[in-house]
Amino acid sequence: DTEVTQTPKHLVMGMTNKKSLKCEQHMGHRAMYWYKQKAKKPPELMFVYSYEKLSINESVPSRFSPECPNSSLLNLHLHALQPEDSALYLCASSQGRLAGGSEQYFGPGTRLTVT
Amino acid sequence: AQSVTQLDSQVPVFEEAPVELRCNYSSSVSVYLFWYVQYPNQGLQLLLKYLSGSTLVKGINGFEAEFNKSQTSFHLRKPSVHISDTAEYFCASLMDSSYKLIFGSGTRLLVRP
Numbered sequence: 001d002t003e004v005t006q007t008p009k010h011l012v013m014g015m016t017n018k019k020s021l022k023c024e025q026h027m028g029h030r031a032m033y034w035y036k037q038k039a040k041k042p043p044e045l046m047f048v049y050s051y052e053k054l055s056i057n058e059s060v061p062s063r064f065s066p067e068c069p070n071s072s073l074l075n076l077h078l079h080a081l082q083p084e085d086s087a088l089y090l091c092a093s094s095q096g097r098l099a100g101g102s103e104q105y106f107g108p109g110t111r112l113t114v115t
Numbered sequence: 116a117q118s119v120t121q122l123d124s125q126v127p128v129f130e131e132a133p134v135e136l137r138c139n140y141s142s143s144v145s146v147y148l149f150w151y152v153q154y155p156n157q158g159l160q161l162l163l164k165y166l167s168g169s170t171l172v173k174g175i176n177g178f179e180a181e182f183n184k185s186q187t188s189f190h191l192r193k194p195s196v197h198i199s200d201t202a203e204y205f206c207a208s209l210m211d212s213s214y215k216l217i218f219g220s221g222t223r224l225l226v227r228p
Contacts, residue, residue, distance in 0.1 A: 004158075031214060042205055042218035043159070056214060090158055094214075102147055102166070102209055104216060106159040 003027075004107035006091050012113045015081060021110045023074040023091030031055075032074040033104065034066060035090040043090055049074060081114045088112075117142045119208050121219035129227050130198055136191040136222045138206030146208040148189040149216070150180055153203045162204075165189060176200070201226045 004025045013019050023032065031050045035043035048056035049068040063085075065077040074091055088111055092104040122137045140146060147166050151159040163174025170182040180191045189206060206219040 006158075033214070040221070042221055043216075045215055048214045050214065092159075102211065103149060103161055103164050105161065106151075108158040111156070 004091055004093055004105050006089075006107040006110050008110060009108070010111045010113075012115060013078065013081065014115055015083075017081075018077070018079045020078065021076040021089055021091075021112075023076075023107055024072055025093040025105070026072055027093060027095075027105070028071075029093035029095050029105075030071060031094045032068060033092040033094075034064075034074070034076050035092065035106075037088040037090055037109070047076075078112075081112075083114050086112055086114045117146065117208060117210060117217050119206050119217050119219040121204075121206055121222050123222050124220070125223045125225060127225045127227060128196055131195050133194050134192065134196050134200075134224065136204050136206075136224065138189045138191065138219055140187050140189060140206075140208045142208060142210065144210055144212075146210055148180075148182060149207045149209070150174065150178070150189075150191050151205045151207060152176075153205065153221075155202075159205065162191070196224070196226050198226050198228060200224055 007022045033048050034046040037043040045058050046060045047066045052068045063080050067075040088109045090109045091107040094104045118141050120139045128134045149164045150162040152162050153159050162178050163172045165172050165182045173179045178193050204222045207216045
């Protein structure tokens with residue numbers, strides 16, 4: 001099973017709202033990722049969690065707050081977003097950095113619209 | 116610095132024709148290479164990967180790619196495309212000491228009847 005699930009599929013929120021995106025995998029992977037993808041562009045890395053600790057933060061604004069409650073779950077908390085934050089948010093997971101386990105598996109994404 | 120270049124932003128091709136999507140990478144160290152496909156309004160699906168070993172890599176949906184170290188290329192090929200192959204294709208590289216995938220800009224494959 002190489003499935004990463006994400007909820008919700010679509011989200012519309014106002015600039016003063018607080019919402020959360022959720023991601024789950026049951027592949028035993030120990031690295032999980034958040035990406036942001038704008039139309040007709042490749043995904044841009046936002047955060048990486050390795051063994052439930054934040055490993056990489058790509059200088060993401062503080063209105064995005066990641067959380068990794070356990071090795072299977074990854075959340076992205078959203079607060080006071082701007083319209084330019086509207087995008088497809090992708091979650092991914094991987095076994096880690098060893099050869100043979102480094103590929104990342106992506107979820108279907110959450111389409112976020114900020115009004 | 117590591118980078119990935121996809122030379123064609125769009126490749127139109129007729130159904131049942133062969134196709135090649137080009138990818139070149141640059142890195143001063145060994146890298147792993149991947150091709151992902153993204154259908155409209157969906158996430159990325161791993162088509163194939165090169166980690167080591169045989170330079171000809173076979174993936175899902177009849178796609179294959181050849182790793183060429185001297186030309187620093189990892190071109191994706193399919194001998195006969197279907198309408199359903201219409202999608203965005205991303206080439207990506209990863210250093211074995213990093214979590215950070217470096218993506219190319221993407222190539223839109225447009226298969227026409």
